[in-house]
Amino acid sequence: ETGVTQTPRHLVMGMTNKKSLKCEQHLGHNAMYWYKQSAKKPLELMFVYSLEERVENNSVPSRFSPECPNSSHLFLHLHTLQPEDSALYLCASSQEISNIRTGAGELFFGEGSRLTVL
Amino acid sequence: GENVEQHPSTLSVQEGDSAVIKCTYSDSASNYFPWYKQELGKRPQLIIDIRSNVGEKKDQRIAVTLNKTAKHFSLHITETQPEDSAVYFCAASRGKLIFGQGTELSVKP
Numbered sequence A: 001e002t003g004v005t006q007t008p009r010h011l012v013m014g015m016t017n018k019k020s021l022k023c024e025q026h027l028g029h030n031a032m033y034w035y036k037q038s039a040k041k042p043l044e045l046m047f048v049y050s051l052e053e054r055v056e057n058n059s060v061p062s063r064f065s066p067e068c069p070n071s072s073h074l075f076l077h078l079h080t081l082q083p084e085d086s087a088l089y090l091c092a093s094s095q096e097i098s099n100i101r102t103g104a105g106e107l108f109f110g111e112g113s114r115l116t117v118l
Numbered sequence B: 001g002e003n004v005e006q007h008p009s010t011l012s013v014q015e016g017d018s019a020v021i022k023c024t025y026s027d028s029a030s031n032y033f034p035w036y037k038q039e040l041g042k043r044p045q046l047i048i049d050i051r052s053n054v055g056e057k058k059d060q061r062i063a064v065t066l067n068k069t070a071k072h073f074s075l076h077i078t079e080t081q082p083e084d085s086a087v088y089f090c091a092a093s094r095g096k097l098i099f100g101q102g103t104e105l106s107v108k109p
Helices: none
Strands: A004-007 A010-013 A018-025 A031-037 A044-050 A053-057 A064-070 A073-079 A087-094 A113-117 B004-007 B010-014 B019-025 B032-038 B045-051 B056-059 B062-067 B072-077 B086-093 B097-099 B103-108
Touching: A004 A087, A010 A018, A018 A031, A018 A087, A031 A073, A044 A064, A044 A073, A053 A064, B004 B086, B010 B019, B019 B086, B019 B103, B032 B062, B032 B097, B045 B056, B045 B062, B072 B086
Parallel strands: A010 A113, B010 B103
Antiparallel strands: A004 A018, A018 A073, A031 A044, A031 A087, A044 A053, A064 A073, A087 A113, B004 B019, B019 B072, B032 B045, B032 B086, B056 B062, B062 B072, B086 B097, B086 B103
């Protein structure tokens, strides 16, 4: 398997459930990201990890809890979600984390996990 | 912070015609401008990017132009083909990537 893989591809959950999304990258990258993609809206950055350390939390509600046990794996733990959280959740990786000096580099995305909250 | 506006939100062209998608950004310090293509049900993929020290970049049928003074950049697709049908996202960055809202391009055979 190469690239960025996400599981599950589809998830339906009730508001009281606890579930997790998983992302794995096989590219040897040092930075990993979670994005939320809702219809007709820009891709929203949720979390950024660099070498397993969280470097950005973009004002995301605490019902979303990320975990990065190593530089190849990223999880998004979901708890007590709301129907408006239904969206496509995309994981991405990049060689290095972007910074003001170097600018951003190419993001490699997974195919996403389509989440429906009932 | 950075804000990126993308227009149009939908674009329909006949096969063989050209398509142009435009984006404006607010942060004059942004120095990297990529374009991603997302086919239906697929992942977004980088198709072309440009850095602020360059005004134009071409790759076969696609090109990107950057006007730093006006803070806008555009994607140009020539000789469009049905497989160009997808959602295209622009982004601007001086560190963190900020995406536009996306343009759904439909190329009719």
